[in-house]
Amino acid sequence: MSLPLETKIATWQQALCEQGLLRQRHALITSHTGAGNAQFLYEGQTYLNFSSNDYLGLSQCPQLIAALQCAAQQYGVGSGASPLVTGYSEAHLALERRLCELTGHQASLLFGSGFSANTALIKTLFDKQDRVIADKLVHASIIDGLRDSGAGFNRFLHNSVESAERLLQGRQVAALITESVFSMDGDCAPLAAFAALCRQHGTWLIVDDAHGFGVLPGFDDGRAATRMDVQIVTFGKALGCQGAAILGSHALIAFLVSNAREYIYSTALSSASAALALAAVDHCVAHPELRAALADNIELFKRLCDETQIPLLDSTSAIQPVIIGDIAQTLSVAARLRAAGIWVGAIRPPTVPVGSARLRITLSAAHRPEDIAHCVNALAQALHFGE
Ligand SMILES: Cc1ncc(COP(=O)(O)O)c(C=O)c1O
Structure with missing residues (x-):
């Protein structure tokens, strides 16, 4: 017999609370200062933000703010309908074409978020006749899509070409799915080796x-x-705005247009958002110095961690996790960092495997060297507290 919903909710939340797994939101104040995304206010305190995916600081970029204002003047603020009704405009088409130019794919399809793009692609493309393999650490949206699709799927060991190859031996596998940069570990997939394996x-x-x-x-x-x-x-990570695209062949995109329920039955990304994403793509291409500044910040962070003996994973990306393992300890280190004015995400299961709770520190081109030094000092103190 099912429980009354009030009882079910209360029991479930109580269990999460006891395990240190309750999730909470914080209403932050980020006001545009022209200085990137490196700081925000929360309950009257200023924090350095080491917990954002806005790797190039574009969410606060004055040129992009102006581009959004201009796009809203031109197109209004909403698309008014799903893409196959009247929600698809020249702004969407222009963004799709630009993405194809930059990547060499034949066609592209826009979504309001990466989560819906992933689930739409996977659950539409595969069915129970198919077998798919995926890296052990792929994002929740991919797992949800695979479950919804009914396809048989196996997970290979993280970033292991040998493990993937074993799963490909002697059976027909429709697709290998992985991430380029892993969201919680920050390491990169061996894409060239996977591409060769897949071709074979x-x-x-x-x-x-x-x-x-x-x-x-x-x-x-x-x-x-x-x-x-x-x-x-x-578009919500390095591009600093919102939305996503699937890129592939003409045939794939035409198939998704006719069959992907998330695309067909949902209000289209607004034209203003599409125009903003296009401006962000162009800004990103035109400003390689932002990537250079991010690379300098990553290098500085890694060097300072090395000097203070803070153990890091094998990541060269903007995502630099510090694995702590225990959930309560991870929360307590994050709280100590917060007391020092540093905001860092405490990532717990089920987002990461049990026993690998961690601080997920993310770097941005907008951080100043002194911000990074302060973060590492505070981290060293918080980690070694009580030793
Ligand atoms: C690897 C990965 N894929 C997809 C998504 C979803 O993208 P979006 O935030 O645009 O929904 C995320 C976001 O957390 C992610 O980390």
Whole structure:
């Protein structure tokens, strides 16, 4: 017999609370200062933000703020309908074409978020006749899509070409799915090796490029399509705005237009958002110095951590996790950092595997060297507290 819903909710929340897994929101104040996204206010205190995916500081970029204002004047603030009714405009088409130019894919399809792009792609493309393999650490949206699709799926060991190859031996596998930069570990997939393996086995390579697009070298070289059959890019990370696109062949995109329920039965991304994302893509291409500033900040952070013996994972990206393991300890270190004015995400299961709770520190081109030094000092003190 099912429990009354009030009882079910209370019991469930109580259990999460006891395990240190309750999730909470914080209403932050980020006002535009022209200085990037490196700080915000919360309950009257200023914090350095080491917990954002806005790797290039574009969410506060004056040119992009002006581009959004201009796009809202031109198109209004909403699309008014789903894309197949009257919600698709020249602004969407222009963004899709630009993404194709930059990546070499034939066609593109826009969504309001990366989560819906991933689930739409996967649950529409696969069914119970198909077998798919995916990296052990792929994003929740990919897992949800695979579950909804009914496809058989196996997970290979994280970033292991050998493990993936074993799963491909002797059976027909429709696709190998991975991420370019892993959202919680910050390491990069061996995409060239996966591409070669997939070619050998006649398997599609599908890459969630949420944390790579805009920051990884070659993102705009027009050749991504030679490395990946399908690429999902998001606009809410390095591009600093919102939305996502699936990139692939004409045939794939036409198939999704006719069959993807998330696309067909949902209000289209607004034209103003599409125009903003296009401006952000162009800004990103035109300003390689932002990537250079981010690379300098990553290097500085890693060097200072090395000097203070803070153990890091093997990540060269803007995502630099510090694994603590225990949930309560992770929360307590994050709280100590907060007391020092540093905001860092405490990431717990089920977002990461049990026993690997961590601080997920993210760097931005907008951080100043002194911000990074302060973060590392506070981190060293918080980690070694009580020793
Ligand atoms: C790897 C990965 N894919 C997809 C998404 C979803 O993208 P969005 O935030 O645009 O929904 C995220 C966001 O957390 C992500 O980390």
